[in-house]
Amino acid sequence: xxxxxxxxxxxxxxxxxxxxxxxxxxxxxxxxxxxxxxxxxxxxxxxxxxxxxxxxxxxxxxxxxxxxxxxxxxxxxxxxxxxxxxxxxxxxxxxxxxxxxx
Numbered sequence: 815x816x817x818x819x820x821x822x823x824x825x826x827x828x829x830x831x832x833x834x835x836x837x838x839x840x841x842x843x844x845x846x847x848x849x850x851x852x853x854x855x856x857x858x859x860x861x862x863x864x865x866x867x868x869x870x871x872x873x874x875x876x877x878x879x880x881x882x883x884x885x886x887x888x889x890x891x892x893x894x895x896x897x898x899x900x901x902x903x904x905x906x907x908x909x910x911x912x913x914x915x916x
Contacts, residue, residue, distance in 0.1 A: 823884035824851075826900060830883060835895035841912060844875065844890045853880040853908060855894055868883045878906040889915030 822830040842857035855876045860869045879893045886892050891913040892907045 817877070823828055824881045826851075826879055826907070827881035828897070828909050829881070830894065831881070833879075833889060833897055833907060835907065835909065837873045837896035838906075839893065839895045839909075840869060840876070840906075841891065841893055844888055844892055845875070847880060847886060849853070849879055851882075852904065853878055853892075854884050855908070876906050877903040878908050879904055880908050884908050884911060886911055887915060890898050890899075907913060 825831040826833045828835050840857050842855040844853050845856045846854040855878050856873050857876060860871050860875045862869055871900055876894060879900055880886055890911050892908050893910045893912060895909045896905060897907045899905050
């Protein structure tokens with residue numbers, strides 16, 4: 815039996831609120847969720863170096879809005895979508911959990 819999720823009264827929720835998403839959509843791993851309504855998502859990507867004819871693996875740490883209805887935890891794989899600027903560091907919001915931590 816599934817648990818009832820917390821009722822979402824957050825106006826910045828991309829699912830239940832008025833926040834619109836646009837542009838970039840990424841998938842990544844939540845590495846920190848200590849801050850209130852914020853999660854740090856690590857996104858891995860590769861770039862090609864023409865000089866060496868090799869690929870270089872890199873990562874980016876994105877601060878994303880974490881609504882109450884989703885409340886992603888450390889270790890979850892999540893979808894993030896670009897939004898308008900929410901604070902000095904947040905321009906993304908978590909739109910769903912792909913895989914919860916086991």
